[in-house]
Amino acid sequence: MHYGRKLNPENHTGTPPWGPGRPGWHIECSVMSSRYLGRQFDIHGGGRDLIFPHHENEIAQSEAYFGVKPWVKYWIHVGYLTIRGEKMSKSLGNIIPVHEVLSKYEPEVLRLYLLSTHYRSQLDFTWEGLEHTKSVMKRMENLVKLVKAYLEELEPPSRIPDNVGKTIEELERLRTGFFNALDDDFNTTKAMPYLHKFISLANKSLMGKPEYPIVVKVYEILQDFNRVLGVLDKYLQPPLTPSENLVRELVKIIVEVRQIHRRRRDYEVADWIRSELSKLGIKLIDKKDKTIWIIEG
Numbered sequence: 001m002h003y004g005r006k007l008n009p010e011n012h013t014g015t016p017p018w019g020p021g022r023p024g025w026h027i028e029c030s031v032m033s034s035r036y037l038g039r040q041f042d043i044h045g046g047g048r049d050l051i052f053p054h055h056e057n058e059i060a061q062s063e064a065y066f067g068v069k070p071w072v073k074y075w076i077h078v079g080y081l082t083i084r085g086e087k088m089s090k091s092l093g094n095i096i097p098v099h100e101v102l103s104k105y106e107p108e109v110l111r112l113y114l115l116s117t118h119y120r121s122q123l124d125f126t127w128e129g130l131e132h133t134k135s136v137m138k139r140m141e142n143l144v145k146l147v148k149a150y151l152e153e154l155e156p157p158s159r160i161p162d163n164v165g166k167t168i169e170e171l172e173r174l175r176t177g178f179f180n181a182l183d184d185d186f187n188t189t190k191a192m193p194y195l196h197k198f199i200s201l202a203n204k205s206l207m208g209k210p211e212y213p214i215v216v217k218v219y220e221i222l223q224d225f226n227r228v229l230g231v232l233d234k235y236l237q238p239p240l241t242p243s244e245n246l247v248r249e250l251v252k253i254i255v256e257v258r259q260i261h262r263r264r265r266d267y268e269v270a271d272w273i274r275s276e277l278s279k280l281g282i283k284l285i286d287k288k289d290k291t292i293w294i295i296e297g
């Protein structure tokens with residue numbers, strides 16, 4: 001690459017040809033981005049305070065130098081992260097480092113929290129906001145676990161039951177609403193209510209004796225949502241370690257032993273097993289002829 005040589009402002013005497021001083025910040029960004037992304041590229045990001053003069057300078061000098069227009073196809077300018085209304089910045093000394101947040105919350109919670117505000121809007125950081133997002137995450141995680149448990153236990157029906165159409169339509173409508181909002185300049189703020197409504201409707205539809213096609217639909221939509229949100233990876237594709245697998249097999253045996261007791265109408269032992277498992281965070285859901293179980297986080 002020749003940019004380094006061409007744009008090097010200093011001659012060997014250390015004095016730039018145009019007199020004292022040197023081009024700094026603006027040209028650095030032009031050089032760095034084109035060095036790695038080429039003469040023209042798709043997306044350039046930055047804080048909204050950089051629109052002028054910084055990005056305007058970058059555009060002027062890069063388009064002149066490369067003879068292209070536009071140099072960048074899309075500019076994505078993000079809003080400020082503030083704390084108690086003040087811009088979070090090192091110089092003000094009011095920053096909360098990411099590692100401090102991650103020592104208290106899962107990275108997925110922080111990710112979902114940041115996504116809940118539209119990227120161009122100002123986000124006022126609060127611990128309460130994170131706490132609220134944590135509860136949303138928990139609901140989503142438990143929903144995924146429940147759906148996966150059903151998928152393992154339920155048998156696909158030979159024909160699609162008549163009564164599932166309306167629910168599936170409604171679930172689809174929420175998926176469409178979510179993606180339409182994102183198509184509108186990544187409007188995550190507008191998309192989130194669809195996600196919340198989806199979680200509620202999915203939970204409601206899975207109560208009692210859920211229909212297999214609904215379970216499959218809920219799972220499919222959760223996967224679609226997660227392709228954008230990226231917060232459910234470890235629940236949607238759990239790589240089971242040998243010891244996790246062993247736990248799974250052991251729980252299956254315990255649940256089967258409890259079934260034997262129930263069939264013999266020995267409810268005292270059956271209830272004891274249920275309550276002991278519950279203390280370990282393993283929840284049993286009794287169906288007519290089988291029991292499914294989930295490990296609640």
Ligand SMILES: [Zn+2]
Nearest residue numbers: 025029046054
């Ligand atoms: Zn820059």
